[in-house]
Amino acid sequence: MAGEQLNVLKALDAAKTQWYHFMAIVIAGMGFFTDAYDLFCIALVTKLLGRIYYTDPSSPNPGNLPPNVSAAVTGVALCGTLAGQLFFGWLGDKLGRKSVYGFTLILMVLCSIASGLSFGHTPKSVIGSLCFFRFWLGFGVGGDYPLSATIMSEYANKKTRGTFIAAVFAMQGFGILFGTIVTIIVSAAFRHAFPAPAYFIDPVASIGPEADYVWRIILMFGTIPAALTYYWRMKMPETARYTALIARNTKQATADMSKVLNKDITEEEDRVVERQAVAGDTWGLFSRQFMRRHGWHLLATTSTWFLLDVAFYSQNLFQKDIFTKVGWIPPARTMNAMEELYRIARAQALIALCGTVPGYWFTVAFIDVIGRFWIQLMGFAMMTVFMLAIAAPYNHWVQPANHTGFVVLYGLTFFFANFGPNSTTFIVPAEIFPARLRSTCHGVSAAAGKAGAIIGAFGFLYAAQDPEKPDAGYSRGIGIRAALFVLAGTNFLGMLLSLLVPESKGRSLEEISKENFGDEEDAVAPVGV
Numbered sequence: 051m052a053g054e055q056l057n058v059l060k061a062l063d064a065a066k067t068q069w070y071h072f073m074a075i076v077i078a079g080m081g082f083f084t085d086a087y088d089l090f091c092i093a094l095v096t097k098l099l100g101r102i103y104y105t106d107p108s109s110p111n112p113g114n115l116p117p118n119v120s121a122a123v124t125g126v127a128l129c130g131t132l133a134g135q136l137f138f139g140w141l142g143d144k145l146g147r148k149s150v151y152g153f154t155l156i157l158m159v160l161c162s163i164a165s166g167l168s169f170g171h172t173p174k175s176v177i178g179s180l181c182f183f184r185f186w187l188g189f190g191v192g193g194d195y196p197l198s199a200t201i202m203s204e205y206a207n208k209k210t211r212g213t214f215i216a217a218v219f220a221m222q223g224f225g226i227l228f229g230t231i232v233t234i235i236v237s238a239a240f241r242h243a244f245p246a247p248a249y250f251i252d253p254v255a256s257i258g259p260e261a262d263y264v265w266r267i268i269l270m271f272g273t274i275p276a277a278l279t280y281y282w283r284m285k286m287p288e289t290a291r292y293t294a295l296i297a298r299n300t301k302q303a304t305a306d307m308s309k310v311l312n313k314d315i316t317e318e319e320d321r322v323v324e325r326q327a328v329a330g331d332t333w334g335l336f337s338r339q340f341m342r343r344h345g346w347h348l349l350a351t352t353s354t355w356f357l358l359d360v361a362f363y364s365q366n367l368f369q370k371d372i373f374t375k376v377g378w379i380p381p382a383r384t385m386n387a388m389e390e391l392y393r394i395a396r397a398q399a400l401i402a403l404c405g406t407v408p409g410y411w412f413t414v415a416f417i418d419v420i421g422r423f424w425i426q427l428m429g430f431a432m433m434t435v436f437m438l439a440i441a442a443p444y445n446h447w448v449q450p451a452n453h454t455g456f457v458v459l460y461g462l463t464f465f466f467a468n469f470g471p472n473s474t475t476f477i478v479p480a481e482i483f484p485a486r487l488r489s490t491c492h493g494v495s496a497a498a499g500k501a502g503a504i505i506g507a508f509g510f511l512y513a514a515q516d517p518e519k520p521d522a523g524y525s526r527g528i529g530i531r532a533a534l535f536v537l538a539g540t541n542f543l544g545m546l547l548s549l550l551v552p553e554s555k556g557r558s559l560e561e562i563s564k565e566n567f568g569d570e571e572d573a574v575a576p577v578g579v
Contacts (some may be wrong), residue, residue, distance in 0.1 A: 055560055058290050058304045061315045063208040063558045070310050074205045075214055075283050076227045078198040079221035084158060084276040085191045086225030089131070091272065092124055092184070094233045095265040099123065101257050101387045102265075103173035119177060125507045126181040127188035128363070132500035134192020139493015141193075143296070143486055147201045148288045154197065155280050157190030159273045166270030192500070196492040199480035203488075204289035208558045212417035220410035223468065227407055230399035232271050234392060240264055241388035250383045257387045264391065279540055291559065295485040335487055343564065347482050348491060350550035354426065355475040355499035357544035361433065361537045362467050364506035365460075373397050378453050405461030409468025421555040422474045423548070429470010430545035434538050436463045441534035471544060474551070475499060481554040484563040 055063075084417035100115040115123065134154070141150050161183050168180035198218055246258045287310065304315050333339035373379045379393050411479040417425060440447060440459050446457035475495070483491040554562050 055145065055302060055558065056294055056303075056317050058294060058300065058307050059558070059560060061311060061313070062205070062290060062307060065207045065311055067207070067210060068311075071206065071210075071214060073282070074286070075217045077279055077286060078202050078280055079218045079274050079278040081155060081194045081198050081283075082218055082224040083221040083228070084155075084248040084272055085194050085231045086222035087272040087275070088158065088162060088187055088191055089127055089234070090226050091229040091268055092127065092556045094229060094398065095268055095391070096120055096123055097382070097394060098261060098265050098387055099177070101382075101390075102261050103176060105257065105568045112514060116340045121508045122181050123177065124182075125504055127184040127191070128500050128507060130185040130188025131192035132188075132497045132504070134189035135195050135493040135496040135500060136192075137189075137493075138193030139196035139490045139496070142197050142489030144198060144291050146288050146297070147197055147204070147489065148286055150193065151197050151201070151286075152280060152284050154190045154193035155276050155283060157193075158187060159276050161187035161190060162273040162276070164272055166266040166268075168266075192493075192496070195476070195496040196480075196489045199476060200489045201286070201289055201493050203480040203559065204291040204485070208233075208556060210418055211481065212422065212477055212555060215480060216410070216473050217415045219473055219476045220407075220414050221400065223407040223410040226401065227402040227579075228275075229268075229272075230395045230402055233268055234399060236264055236267055237388050237395060241386075241392055246386040246388070248384050248386060261387045264388070286517045295565065330331035335490060340487070344483060344491070346550055347552060348494070350547065350552070351475065351479045351482075351491070351495040352498035353547045354430075354544050354551060355472060355479075355495050356502035357540050357547065358430075358467070358471040358475055359502035360506040360509075360540050361437075361497040361544075362472055362506070363474075363503035363539055364509070364533075365467075376470075378457065379481050400457070401464060403459050405464035406468055409465040409470070410473060412469040413473040416469075417473070417477065418555060421553050422478050423551050423553045425469065426471045426474040426478075426548045426551055427545060429474070430548055431471075432466035432542050433463050433470065434541040434545060436460075436466065437534055437538035441531055441538060444531040444534065448560060471548070478551060478554060481559060482552055482562050484565050485559070488559075488563075 074142055096115055100120075104115055104119070114120075138150055138154060164183040165180060165187060166174055168183060170176035199215060202215045202218050203211060240258075240260045240263075287306040288297075290303040290307045294300045294307065308315050373394070374381075378397055379390070382390055385393070413425060436459050440456065440463075446452055447459075479492040479495040481490065552562075559565075
């Protein structure tokens with residue numbers, strides 16, 4: 051039996067693409083632009099932090115943070131993000147999407163500034179304060195995931211909903227690219243203003259007094275795009291689905307959307323409103339009824355996002371180490387600190403420009419044509435293939451004559467991560483769960499992803515150490531080649547679990563989650579592929 055749907059929700063589902071859709075994409079997307087900048091810019095400056103605070107003048111290989119320090123610096127923001135996704139995801143369903151949306155942005159702005167102002171008299175105290183502020187920065191970033199995804203899904207029409215949510219997430223690619231561009235500009239400016247010799251000529255002068263300003267400037271630069279969108283974020287009305295289905299104020303929802311859509315929307319009779327609002331309203335998260343309706347869906351979204359982020363964050367956070375291993379970035383002892391930072395940023399900018407950013411926008415173009423399920427399955431499959439193509443003949447790729455081929459294959463893994471599960475794992479949880487649990491379930495799914503990112507960040511750091519020459523005081527790793535095989539296996543498992551992911555293309559949110567009155571009889575069945 052087809053279910054009834056409120057007129058205001060019908061109007062949203064059938065609305066033509068118009069100005070308010072683009073405004074919502076920009077407002078929510080700039081949050082993700084900032085998220086990506088803040089999370090990934092730390093990978094650009096860890097070598098510089100190692101040079102400044104942990105370089106031994108007698109060391110022939112400067113710039114490497116101790117493994118435990120490197121793990122803390124790169125992983126602490128991910129821990130904060132996980133906590134923020136759970137907390138703000140739950141809060142978004144309790145207080146409303148908009149009411150907590152601005153707070154996450156303020157937290158990100160303040161903590162970005164504070165990260166750049168990290169203080170202390172010793173290396174440990176500076177790194178300790180940096181980790182403290184980056185945890186809370188990650189906490190704010192985490193809130194943006196469920197809130198931005200839910201807001202965009204509830205604003206969009208059903209025909210192009212996937213495109214709009216994907217466009218919001220695609221701003222992450224521009225954020226990563228922007229981080230590399232800022233780093234290139236800042237490092238180039240200081241490199242020419244304060245020339246310094248290579249490390250093997252003079253270990254102290256190769257760092258230079260300006261180096262301590264550079265990493266701080268780079269970290270603080272992420273405040274600018276976030277601050278610019280705060281006003282517009284606060285002007286957005288609450289989503290009609292929250293107002294009508296959770297707050298049960300259909301009159302307000304109708305008034306808000308009439309202004310947004312520039313059309314008159316007929317209000318329902320009280321009988322229809324009540325029947326829609328209370329449909330399935332007696333069960334909670336992880337209850338038996340929830341598990342019957344959405345248990346397989348939650349398993350699909352959490353497991354695939356977890357496995358994707360193990361691989362994706364391992365690759366992203368440690369690109370510089372892989373590039374050094376294959377010789378694409380010269381040994382640190384042959385360069386001064388600014389030259390090394392410049393080369394790391396340039397290498398990562400090339401990967402972002404050729405692989406990461408195009409992948410996101412291919413998803414935007416094809417998500418509502420091919421569908422979520424097939425894009426995710428294809429992405430995992432291709433990531434597995436290209437990771438194996440790198441790992442199996444790894445000794446071939448590290449030869450100087452073959453570096454270009456390595457970079458091409460490595461870039462393709464990023465392309466199919468983003469034209470694949472890195473985008474779809476963000477989109478699907480915002481569509482398949484009921485309105486009153488949508489933000490919470492997206493937060494739980496995203497948190498599972500960040501748990502994978504933490505394992506990837508910490509695990510790959512240790513695993514990729516040379517088994518013959520581990521850093522002093524630390525256990526032997528399995529080497530980069532073996533670690534790449536592990537990541538290929540992770541991608542393959544993600545492909546298998548993607549078979550549980552439901553297809554939500556072209557259907558209203560209420561139809562997918564069985565929230566329309568009259569759908570309760572079929573609601574226990576999975577949505578299916």
